[in-house]
Amino acid sequence: xxxxxxxxxxxxxxxxxxxxxxxxxxxxxxxxxxxxxxxxxxxxxxxxxxxxxxxxxxxxxxxxxxxxxxxxxxxxxxxxxxxxxxxxxxx
Numbered sequence: 001x002x003x004x005x006x007x008x009x010x011x012x013x014x015x016x017x018x019x020x021x022x023x024x025x026x027x028x029x030x031x032x033x034x035x036x037x038x039x040x041x042x043x044x045x046x047x048x049x050x051x052x053x054x055x056x057x058x059x060x061x062x063x064x065x066x067x068x069x070x071x072x073x074x075x076x077x078x079x080x081x082x083x084x085x086x087x088x089x090x091x
Contacts, residue, residue, distance in 0.1 A: 024077075031081065043089040050077055053085050061085070 020033040020042075031044040046053060054061070054075035061083045062069040080086075 031086075044081065044086045045089065046077075046080060047085045047087050050080060053080050057083070057085065 019036050021036060022031060022033040024031050029046060029050070033042040033044070035041070057080075058075050059069055061075050061079050062073050064083050065079050066073060
């Protein structure tokens, strides 16, 4: 989870020194980012159900994360997010 939050802060912090408060909303299944000392707000929603994404893109996602995939490797929500299988919504 920490890597995901860091990734959001770095990706959205190209033009200034502001940082984001980011958390995962378990009820809605979204990541929400609020800019500190600013007014930008983002919501990141998975592009489909996690189980479907994990099954349909398992090899691709794990190769992106690990470089190689073994039979025991499992896809996590963090893997799906870091691979970019989400829809970004500006609030």
